Amino acid sequence: MARASLAEQYRATRRLSEALVAPLSDADASLQSMEDASPAKWHLAHTTWFWETFVLREHAPGYHLPHPDWQFLFNSYYEAEGARISRAARGLLSRPTLAEVLDWRAHVDAAIAPLFGDPALADLMALGIAHEQQHIELLLTDIKHALFQNPLGPAMWPDLPSRLPEGPGVGKAAALGWHHHPGGVVGIGHEGAGFAFDNEGPRHRVLLEPFALADRLVTNGEWEQFIADGGYADPRLWLADGWAWVQREQVGAPLYWREDRHFTHQGWQPRDPNAPVTHISHFEADAFATWAGARLPTEFEWEAIAANHDPAGGNQLDGAAPVLPAGSPGLFGDCWQFTRSAYLPYPGFRVAAGAVGEYNGKFMSGQVVLRGASCATVRGHSRATYRNFFYPHQRWQFTGLRLAKDA
Numbered sequence: 001m002a003r004a005s006l007a008e009q010y011r012a013t014r015r016l017s018e019a020l021v022a023p024l025s026d027a028d029a030s031l032q033s034m035e036d037a038s039p040a041k042w043h044l045a046h047t048t049w050f051w052e053t054f055v056l057r058e059h060a061p062g063y064h065l066p067h068p069d070w071q072f073l074f075n076s077y078y079e080a081e082g083a084r085i086s087r088a089a090r091g092l093l094s095r096p097t098l099a100e101v102l103d104w105r106a107h108v109d110a111a112i113a114p115l116f117g118d119p120a121l122a123d124l125m126a127l128g129i130a131h132e133q134q135h136i137e138l139l140l141t142d143i144k145h146a147l148f149q150n151p152l153g154p155a156m157w158p159d160l161p162s163r164l165p166e167g168p169g170v171g172k173a174a175a176l177g178w179h180h181h182p183g184g185v186v187g188i189g190h191e192g193a194g195f196a197f198d199n200e201g202p203r204h205r206v207l208l209e210p211f212a213l214a215d216r217l218v219t220n221g222e223w224e225q226f227i228a229d230g231g232y233a234d235p236r237l238w239l240a241d242g243w244a245w246v247q248r249e250q251v252g253a254p255l256y257w258r259e260d261r262h263f264t265h266q267g268w269q270p271r272d273p274n275a276p277v278t279h280i281s282h283f284e285a286d287a288f289a290t291w292a293g294a295r296l297p298t299e300f301e302w303e304a305i306a307a308n309h310d311p312a313g314g315n316q317l318d319g320a321a322p323v324l325p326a327g328s329p330g331l332f333g334d335c336w337q338f339t340r341s342a343y344l345p346y347p348g349f350r351v352a353a354g355a356v357g358e359y360n361g362k363f364m365s366g367q368v369v370l371r372g373a374s375c376a377t378v379r380g381h382s383r384a385t386y387r388n389f390f391y392p393h394q395r396w397q398f399t400g401l402r403l404a405k406d407a
């Protein structure tokens, strides 16, 4: 099938953002449960701000900003675009209303449509689409965290059946197998045609020692064994920062676990022991790997194996519906996978000129790289070279674990 045109990708992405908020009230869509998470309404507005600021304002002569004072509300972190509301205060915006934000989106969509004919704007359009796809994933994980705060455990999609009875993860998880790699000098990073974020390049050489990477993710059932074996109470398994975090936060299970249930977009549901474990921190992933006699892969080992897998395969987001890891073949889908690699610039990396240069490079401090794609990642968004990144204590994303070992 021919790849969809940029204009078609734009429309599909914008429609999906809006379909995800269809089950939400204005109050739901305005909730902010923590500083790391943003209200669903803010995601809808911020992605629109991005299109208006970097495409329409710069490249649509005569475009009139319908709400100039909203710039202050919906700039995320772009210093070059001036002052903005503090991140922790995004949940205090009862106005503009959800309906007003949706009207603004329609206004911007109409103004953008004629610009897809300009090939000079293709790279910027691809960046805007990828940006909104990233916010679709954040919208899903942020609203899950927000609804989780409600003692009644409301479901975002109460009328849809739970996927648990028919999901491919139900049944026995496959025995763990390994992808073996002989080591050697490998090429890492993006080059050539097709969109990629700046942090995926330049392509460069990396020396790998022989290693093996697990052929599936760690499951809920395996994580239950780790808990039963006292994994959260044994400091020998933990990085020092991780042990301090476990004690300070009184952590004893993945986020959203309660007894044999877990919180999902469909409220509290039974937990499938054969499905991949998710909502774990880097600290937890590292401790589990140590307990299992294995380790986390480096991001380079992961990419060397992933180069032979379909990045659009597995359990990824195809539409506005509940999402849950189920157990995919291949390297992509279900959960983002922790690596032991710090998020750092590749040799020769240069921050792009202009405000868009603030997109990735300035976050290369203190974070770890995750690879793959999750059940909340828009299918087609990720690549073998894609670098996701979070702080090691964070676990409200669909984060999981694939073991590695030295050969």
Ligand SMILES: [Fe+2]
Pocket (backbone or CB within 6 Å): 046, 076, 131, 135
């Ligand atoms: Fe953003």
